[in-house]
Amino acid sequence: MTRRDALRAGGVGALVGVAGCTALPSAPSRADDSSGGPVAVASFFSFFDFGRQIADGTPLTVENLVPTGLHGHGWEPNASITRQIIEADAFVHVGKDFQPWADRAIQTIRGDDVETALINARKDIDLVDLAASLDREEEGVGAQRGKDPHFWLDPQRAKDSVDNIADGFAEVFPEHAEAFRENAEAYKSEVLDQIDSDYEAIFDRAERDIVQLAAHNAFQYIGVRYGVRMRPLVTSLAASGNVKPADIREAATVIRDNDIRYIANGVFESQRPARQLLRETAVEAYFPVTPYAGVRKEWVAENWGYEEIAYNINMPTFEIVLGNETPEAAAPSEHWLEQWRNFEPI
Template identity: 30%
Template sequence: MFKKLLLSLLLAGSFMLVACGENEEGTSSDDTDTDGLTIATSFSVLGDIISQIIGEHGTVDYIVPIGEEPHEYEPVPSDFQKVTDADVFYINGLDLEEWLEKIVSNVSDTDIVEVSDGVTPIPLVGDDEADPHAWLSPKNVMTYVDNIVEDLVERDPDGESIYRENAEAYKSELEELDAWIEEQVADIPEQQRVIIVSENAFKYFGEDYGFDTEGVWEINSHEEGTPQQVNRIIDIVEERELPAVFVETTVDKRYMETVSENTGVPIAGEVYTDAVGPEGSGAETYIGMMRENVNVFVEGLKN
């Protein structure tokens, strides 16, 4: 009932903003001239990936603030203005932004493009729905890059050489990241290659780099954190004799703190899943956040 009421209010506010053609500062969107394309996307991880490709040949803005997670983010009217003013709205897909996508499609004619097209989905445990966290494997982000660059070229043929050059350079960095991850995780004994967090978000990473993954719950939009779920994780930690568990920057830490308290196994550190890190964190970019994640995993699990 609350979501239906919120949806009605958001739609009403969004229509008013679009009709007035004003941004948050109250200036007309027609008064802003920007070279190249204006891109909107759903969350900060995609914002960084797209920025690497578009470079200075356009602008990129994302909706979900750093520190929040996109599964159930409740947008405000100004978010819809960002999408309405954009040439395209890029989303992850795999049902990550399902609610947001439905609202946006009702208030804006901006094209919505899923950048995960072509990724082989991994299903959620006990559910036919796909796990959306494909970006947590650099191998999949290379597919994202291919999809983004082809769409950009179609929308802006004059920028083709820039987009393709930037995309190739970025894919080289992703290949280097992929090789670096393989090298780093080799230090972790095979029996200790288990990533346990609150949301079981590292399935794609685990499949590509040889880790089992577990979470208190499968996905934040299904978040429960019941005693039974927490106890299941406690049993896994004790049975596998794991040296560490982890917490996410965008998820309530109390559940993993309970696991740690009941097993005596330390929380080795924070990892980034649904957002890049703030300035000064070392995780301000997608590549930076993945390096930080791997460093935390290796430090926690190699002992």
């Protein structure tokens, strides 16, 4: 049984017994941490998950600051989150100009000489240009204006962020540096390289080279990595961006010209535009995708991380929308199909 088959067959529990694989560590909250050990907090789900993989087996606890059910980009926390950051030993963030609240917290840390170590998961990672349809002056586009910040969707770039986090942890907690780096190497080779290989197989098998998304522009790195055109309906980087009549008309043309029957829609985004395309085009259904920016309650209950979301949400949907498989064949289970075909908002 492959790693992908194990994940799709039984979620996290099915990984137990697969060679070289173990279930994910839990995601403890501050209230659950009675050890008094070191704590690192993360501003974004993906890097929280990478961090807890790197810290596995050490006294370091890693916490996700973004509440369950919320998208990591565009959320504005209250003052209690800043206190959590100040009280933590380390703060893993996504770099400048992506999460304004995180930027403000970093300014507070630097201005008040707070001892919380700052770990930039995006350090020295090459970013691609924004899609031509996007406003170059839009706030929150990465390290430089005109760059797309969603690099972690490319598993190879994600590996660089794993190294950045491991190096940051090793600098703050040098007594566990070897464990951090060993865990990072194992996660990169056993998980991210496998995800990369499985994504590549999906896109190589496809006869169509275009995916219509009823979602915001967060998936360009998938397109760049695997040679497919990602067509977002919402052309801004913000998940709450508005859909214009011209966007709907252009999507309808793409759907007609490419004989598209199924489209993808963001799990944490509005379903109204997708439903409009169902009404006005030949599209039969929409299915879920997510840029790993947030988690649902049931994903937390099953201890899902970046890996589980890739295999149980994004990959089945890409198989469907590329026309590789029918929804019935691509779905991990009948329950998945019932839950995610034209799914309801959270």
